[in-house]
Amino acid sequence: MKVLLSTLAVLGVSGALCAQTLTDGIMMPRKDLCTGFVYEHDRWSEYWEGTLKRDNRNIGSLTTRSVVWMGTYGVTDKINVIAMLPYVSTSASQGVLHGMKGVQDLTLAVKYEALTRPLGSGSLKLFAVGSVALPLSNYTPDFYPMSIGSSSRRASARLTLSYTARHGFFANGSGAYTGRANVTLDRSAYYTDGRLYYSDEVAMPNVIDYTFSVGYRRSGLVAPFSFTQQHTLGGGDIRRQDMPFVSNRMNASRVDAGVLYYVPKVQNLALKLGATRTLTGRNVGQATTLQAGLMYTFHFGGPRS
């Protein structure tokens, strides 16, 4: 559950960075740093208990608020380094479960523009992205849906193919495989996926995801619309009336619309807005996420027109 956040945490993806995400087809030029903060408000009141969609009046609606710091730096025109770090807090509107909060996982990524080919009126590009996510605080993953994340160290390999037409319309396809390290609980036995395990260690199934997006961009504006599917390659379902568990098979499909708008008259400042809705899922909440942030670009290589 913890829809967007766990998904984001799983994928190591979190919205657009200036004009860059791990999944898009845009690079920061050499010696440019784009950085800023994004506020996310994620909320669900129904979730899938395994494949059964239900509500739970002892949770009501579950809200996850996060403030995410993001930064992307152009090492070269073709190599970008991306970092992000969220501070997350959760709360339930009903029932007695205590919310949790804290610094979550640091994502570090290298994005490489591997190939550029002119095609028709535009150009086709291939990107390779390697990323790691490292939990920075000792939060517990044993209190889903209130936990702020899975606390699993993760590593991802991603390929993105992006086509941009001359007039600014673009289309992307991106897919990634994410390996997830075992996580540690504060108890020495737990039941999941039909077995009682005698360990504080939980094996985390790996994850694949793919995203298709289309949109429009020109100087000062980027507006993508995308569809994302996440599949967890293993893990048990939430049992009837059980609490969710960190290694559950969490699947989700989502649509996402966003806009990055460079504020006129304030040079280098961009406003970032986004909305995401979960369409289908398994062992996750059906979340709606709203996002708003400000991103600023520094040109260490000297001013640009």
Added chain:
Amino acid sequence: MKRSWLAGSLLSLLALGAIRCTNDIPTSSLPGGAGASGPGGPVGARLGRPDTNAGTWRMIVLTSANQVPVPAPSAVTSAEYRAEIATITAAQAGLTKEQQAKIDYWSTGGVLRWNEILRELVARYNLPPAPRDGAYPVPDATNPFADPQFPFANPPYAARAYSYVSVAQYEALKAAWFYKYEYRRAAPSAVDASVKALAPTGDVPAYPSEDAVMSGVAEIVLRALFPAAVDEIDSKAAEQREAALWSGRAAPSDIAAGHALGRAVAPLVMARAGSDGMRNAGGNATLWQALADGAAAKGQTPWKSLETPPRPPMLPFFGNVRGWNLTPEDFVRERPPAPPSTSSEQMRQEVAEVKNTVENLTREQLAIAYKWSDGAGTYAPPGHWNQIAADYVVGAGYSDVRTARLFALVNMAMHDAAVGCWEAKYYYFNPRPSQMDAGIKTPIGLPNFPSYTSGHSTFSAAAASVLSYAFPSRTAELDAMKDEAGLSRLYGGIHYMSDINAGKDHGRRIGGYTVEFARRDGAD
């Protein structure tokens, strides 16, 4: 450009290498072959003293160890027995890897294995019914596969289940020991050199087979308690008998006699279960209201369910269920004194203490709350203490019958703790901290029954007192665990300190009754 590509791929590879993903998480805490996933280790050290006089140890439900007759076996020189030896040697000659793994699994000790299986069953069935149309359907023993599944193996249900399985096993094993030393027919591996000893026998005579006794008990007792798991129980029971034969521990006639004995003793114990009051422990809406009215009449704020929709209280009349070592009068006499009045200054302070603790929890305190949470979907607090008992027994050099005795003692004490604690909970019907102050949110699940006294504290103190009797050198460690288990409920925001202190004291006194039984049962 080539170089940067290389750098990029290298970084992703490093990233992937930095994490460890192993699926080799153990599904057993016991040594000796839990298939591929056990911790492994030597098992030859188990089985110290054979406890030759266990047939004289005091019975609990049966009137005597030979209440169920077991006919004399044929002589080891007889043609029938020679044919049985031939069956074993033939089986051993063609032993597969899977069969060897099953021998290793059961050679850890049947009592420990069945206890482990029971813990897994409790964890599987420890889920409350989901609401339907604004109410909660009641699990139905005659329709166990439905939604809700039967049973809801909540803490009192589990405490009682652990005790009946352990007591039935212990009674049947004492009976087996009686006949073993009555007839003194050795294990096939000791009778005939052509039979290999693939599992330790501890020099205990083989007739009737203790492994088969346990399998027969499990078939009846576990099946009655967890009817939806019947196939799995039967298949484990059959496997235990096969392993006894393949390992050279028992001949077919040892196994047949043991199986029959186990299947004959178990119903005698389950007859007690059938009339122990459990069937009335749930009550009905009129009786639940009377509990609330009773507390209100005493000027107290009555407990109420904080779930939505409100869930009926968990087994409110479990306090009337028959105990093992306390009479109904004993339970009343040992009932803890009244909790602080819900309108008292002390109560106000204790509520504030809970809130202050939860809002200022350290990470270590939170870890303690989770370590002992033992809530829905777990083997429950009595299961946690069975796990601790199992850890102590491994390597203690206990015979099977002595191991069964330890689990019977621990689980009788915890069943009595459940009865006593539930009696107090519903006698006082005291509200939880989150009811007294809606601002108290809990970092673990809030149990759906009254607060005073703390079940964890009562279970833990009762179990710790029995384990301290059996393992006196570990008393300090057990005391520390008991105290930590109690405090975990304050850290979890679900109990006041007075619940915890009264529960620990109550549990210690209740455990004392079982310790008194143990001191006089002829086993020391």
